[in-house]
Amino acid sequence: MRDTLNQGLIDFLKASPTPFHATASLAKRLEAAGYQRLNERDPWAISPNGRYYLTRNDSSIIAVRMGRQSPATGGIRLVGAHTDSPCLKVKPQPELQRQGFLQLGVEVYGGALLAPWFDRDLSLAGRVTFREGGKVESQRVDFKTPIAIIPNLAIHLNRGANDGWAINAQNELPPILAQVPGGERFDFRALLADQLGREHGLNADVVLDYELSFYDTQPAAVVGLNGEFIAGARLDNLLSCYAGLQALLGAEGEETCVLVCTDHEEIGSTSACGADGPMLEQTLQRLVPDQADYVRAIQRSLLVSADNAHGVHPNYPDKHDGNHGPKLNAGPVIKVNSNQRYATNSETAGFFRHLCMAEEVPVQSFVVRSDMGCGSTIGPIIASHLGVRTVDIGLPTFAMHSIRELAGSQDLAHLVKVLSAFYASQELP
Known part of the structure; x- marks a missing residue:
């Protein structure tokens, strides 16, 4: 049992x-x-x-x-x-393009331990509200595969990282999703419309709003020398x-x-x-x-x-x-x-x-x-x-x-x- x-x-x-x-x-x-x-x-x-x-x-x-x-x-x-x-939730206008990288602005939900979010394979899931054929509907989405990561700064550039480093949620938590050519603008809501089509076969006229959060794609597991623990x-x-x-x-x-x-x-x-x-x-x-x-x-x-x-x-x-x-x-x-x-x-x-x-x-x-x-x-x-x-x-x-x-x-x-x-x-x- x-x-x-x-x-x-x-x-x-x-x-x-x-x-x-x-x-x-x-x-x-x-x-x-x-x-x-x-x-x-x-x-x-x-x-x-x-x-x-x-x-x-x-x-x-x-x-x-x-x-x-x-x-x-x-x-x-x-x-x-x-x-x-506790998690990282995507902001309403999240698109950030810095140094040739596409990132999404996030807001911390709840009393999260922030340090473990770095260097993890992240995906995105939640609820999307959209219009299709003049009707407003909502649907769950889950990208499932790793689409983002929050890389740590190398110890060589942050010598005090092991001495009680205070993480700045605004500046240091936006995950990286991709590299983008200079001048090319990314539309996050268009990405969500595509995901609705791929996941549910929906043809959204426009994505109106969403409640989305990042999560770790590593599945839960029984761990320990004798299987004593569940990690997840x-x-x-x-x-x-x-x-x-x-x-x-x-x-x-x-x-x-x-x-x-x-x-x-x-x-x-x-x-x-x-x-x-x-x-x-x-x-x-x-x-x-x-x-x-x-x-x-x-x-x-x-x-x-x-x-x-x-x-x-x-x-x-x-x-x-x-x-x-x-x-x-x-x-x-x-x-x-x-x-x-x-x-x-x-x-x-x-x-x-x-x-x-x-x-x-x-x-x-x-x-x-x-x-x-x-x-x-x-x-x-x-x-x-x-x-x-x-x-x-x-x-x-x-x-x-x-x-x-x-x-x-x-x-x-x-x-x-x-x-x-x-x-x-x-x-x-």
Whole structure:
């Protein structure tokens, strides 16, 4: 099972270079499992035991498996994750022609580690909005092959590179795509129109706009002397999206279960399709339209907010509290912060720990050092919007927010097992 899950994750990462592609990948797998797509603009006819999903902005997705009884009496088991990762996004007028080279101006999305982006084989993917035959449409694109690179400056010309070099995002990050003859102007939107034709057979009259980002073309892989690790891009947080999907598709309980994977977590979740927007609340209210029943349902529910945790790095052990250094391949991590950067409390942590013990899944704890700031995730945001009890958890990883991250190859199976038990749980605390 472990090897099958890991290969499935590797395939999912390859098919999901952007939140648009990740959402489409999740939707494809849900439809194959019999889930019916809902349109937010249409009336819904929800039935017990029904299986449904919906998307918003093509970059966030909610999947619902209705139970036999009303959520007002049985509650809702929610698992939350996010589809976005730090990256380099192409600017609206990106064309740069300098020293005979074609480059594209980029904007840093999220809290990216920038140094690893240098000297990588990059491709480009995202969503393009265009006009065809007088109609405005949008379509995903993925160039797939390496079309760009950000070369480092040689050490001979940057002697201080190993002494804490501050990267200037405006000047030093534009990737190089090609050499161009002097005086010849390059039209990036014409390139996108050609890509729409090659990839989808579309004949765009004009490319109106786009949301595109660069990504590393090196595929994820199982690495290590004994295959102990998974290395790949966007493990934060497509790893949790994939684990939640596998748990939902394999769960056999009769309770109402929800998987929510939202965009824009890396920049605060404040958007129409982010966790700080109304998407999840509006969806749950339509599933339970009676207001009193809705409040009862929320108070009987629990959210497992799944987002990667910081594993203790052997080269930097002092970055962790001595008693709270999660190890790779030692199971999911319960994340705690007394200032509510995580929404975990003793009751929700205890319930998650109980599930792990019952399933013989190892479990760990993380608290940030008292002299360091703590990150956050969608858990506190959703908890404050819905009033739902929440536990923040995640699998330990290294190099979070790098272009290539590292996780334990045993931990995905651990997380899928405990999330499956959560979805099947008869009673919540």
